Amino acid sequence: MIDLALLRDNPEIVRRSQVARGNAASTVDDALEADRSRRAALAAFEELRAEQNVFGKQVAKAPKEEKAALVAQAKDLSERVKLAQQAANDAADAASLALARIENVVIDGVPAGGEADFVELRRVGEVPAFDFEPRDHLELGELLGAIDMERGAKVSGARFYFLRGIGARLEIALMNLALDKALQNDFVPLITPTLVRPEIMQGTGFLGEHADEVYHLDNDDLYLVGTSEVALAGYHKDEIVDLTAGALRYAGWSTCYRREAGSHGKDTRGIIRVHQFNKLEMFVYTNAEDAEAEHLRLVALQEEMLTSLGLAYRVIDVAAGDLGSSAARKYDIEAWVPTQGAFRELTSTSNCTTFQARRLDVRHRPASDEGAAKTQHVATLNGTLATTRWIVALLETHQQADGSVRVPEVLRPYLGGLDVIRPLGWTPASTDAQEA
Structure with missing residues (x-):
């Protein structure tokens, strides 16, 4: 697997390597975009999950007469968390596929060509x-x-x-x-x-x-x-x-x-x-x-x-x-x-x-x-x-x-x-x- 830090910080090095191997330079751009989407989807999921945890504590402490309305909100939030988790999983799978198309970065001096x-x-x-x-x-x-x-x-x-x-x-x-x-x-x-x-x-x-x-x-x-x-x-x-x-x-x-x-x-x-x-x-x-x-x-x-x-x-x-x-x-x-x-x-x-x-x-x-x-x-x-x-x-x-x-x-x-x-x-x- 490619070093993600190298891919994010020095994509041109990875791009040159892919081209030298006969691969499309666009594989690097695709991988970067998939990585960004994965991180964004994961952040959204974690933010919602944190909100859910906080809200759950509020429900537990709420007076009896307020709990019914809060429980309904909790169910809605739970559904949003599930959807966000699925989106994060899908983004992770897409990123894995995109990253799998990035081969190891060739060492300087390796001949180009086939x-x-x-x-x-x-x-x-x-x-x-x-x-x-x-x-x-x-x-x-x-x-x-x-x-x-x-x-x-x-x-x-x-x-x-x-x-x-x-x-x-x-x-x-x-x-x-x-x-x-x-x-x-x-x-x-x-x-x-x-x-x-x-x-x-x-x-x-x-x-x-x-x-x-x-x-x-x-x-x-x-x-x-x-x-x-x-x-x-x-x-x-x-x-x-x-x-x-x-x-x-x-x-x-x-x-x-x-x-x-x-x-x-x-x-x-x-x-x-x-x-x-x-x-x-x-x-x-x-x-x-x-x-x-x-x-x-x-x-x-x-x-x-x-x-x-x-x-x-x-x-x-x-x-x-x-x-x-x-x-x-x-x-x-x-x-x-x-x-x-x-x-x-x-x-x-x-x-x-x-x-x-x-x-x-x-x-x-x-x-x-x-x-x-x-x-x-x-x-x-x-x-x-x-x-x-x-x-x-x-x-x-x-x-x-x-x-x-x-x-x-x-x-x-x-x-x-x-x-x-x-x-x-x-x-x-x-x-x-x-x-x-």
Whole structure:
């Protein structure tokens, strides 16, 4: 939720942000008018209610012969109070709708424009070159007995899959590598719920323009999460957290679900864009002043992971029009996928400033020489540390001519020392056989 003080005192800042995101400037004027109407309706209701309280005391003290007339006046006043209360409620609902169209204010320096208007900050690593025709990740996955899309579709439908054998082991190894990285950097691991209440999903900003990508269980009125960010953001809902010892950092491991609405025909081959996957998500609660530094820290951890896995990647500063409603700035890291000849997103890291915390009412009490300082909303940040999609870049980057795949050294301890994943049926005498 937007900071109302900022909206009222500096509407031009909010207006510029809305325009940069591709939204109409009029959304700000509408929100301001709705806010004024809400406050006026509330003031009118409270004035009438105060009058009613005073009048009620007069009725109680009035002589018996005057009470009948006074009671009639009290009934009339009571009806006016009810109408004023309804008007205040309606104005509050209208203000909530208007304010919901105001997205988080983008941080200065975020590129303007849409999906194609990102700014590339840096490239790291050497794009792999092959002296053979490289196979894509699905062909490799089938050779290795690692990915089974056909049976995934048979069991669950399109864009579902089985990771089997070395494929399952590879994902678990990747997630455990990420978990160790998180533990080394003071993150508390959590295995999070994957079903959440509407107010949690709404609070994180996922029920806006992307609501059609979220699975909803109508009978239970619960949502399946598309990222453990949702549950992690709700973890401290309605709490005053203690930040005196520093930021609260969590690493949430969960299965994630996305309908991928509107993506028909895109990345339908393999496991790039699927309905279910696993992810380890970093989530941080900190004070607003430290949020931008914390954002860069999360990006650095992601880069350490990708570098250790031998992946070539680039870091981009996402344009305002491509940000989610809660993000004030987002950095994506895209790894090189050889058979596509392109960089593809593996991680996103967002600074949501105090936007989510205002909706979920997560606050902290700053240190003060005067004792109990007034509480302030925290800033929240999130970023991916590992997910199923990384297997795509790993298989394609480290493949060899015979269909085998070299295991990055950092992953070998998590795979029992395995250094090469070989096609099924492979023998030393047959380089085009297959085994893992």
